[in-house]
Amino acid sequence: MNLSPHFTLKEFTDSDIAARNAIDNGLPEHLLPNALRTASMLERIRLHLSYLIGHDVPIIITSGYRCLELNSLPAINSRPTSDHIKALSADIKAPAFGTPYALCKALQPVMHVLEIGQLIYEFGSWAHVSVRTPIKDINRVLTITSAGPVPGIVKV
Secondary structure (H helix, E strand, O other): OEOOOOOEHHHHHOOHHHHHOOOOOOOOHHHHHHHHHHHHHHHHHHHHHHHHHOOOOOOEEEEOOOOHHHHOOOOOOOOOOOHHHHOOEEEEEOOOOOOHHHHHHHHHHHHHHHOOOEEEEEOOOEEEEEOOOOOOHHHOEEEEEOOEEEEOOOOO
């Protein structure tokens, strides 16, 4: 099933960790509207990045929806309040655009236009984007390192 022109439900729910742990990470039907909203945000991001460099920029979803059981595993090390369990976020890379740092720096100034509620540069390895805006404004744009969160997008 396609969530949007460039993103499928399969890539949004695929997880090697879930497969290795025999966890069903299928998207519950009641979360489908959230997944569609997230895919729509990803389409806007893809279009913006492609516009910036003048050619198509595919986006790779490294983690989309995660059921609570998967999200709770030590290998994931995520909070039970994660937007991933509500299908409201995705961890992404866009190698055709550049590094995850370059991706975050390009998205930060246009978050409002692209309807990105939260942007996190995580461990120097990927960008976390969510359609949900955090309650505390300081949590809207973050860098997460092994030492913890830092406000803004900073090189690690």
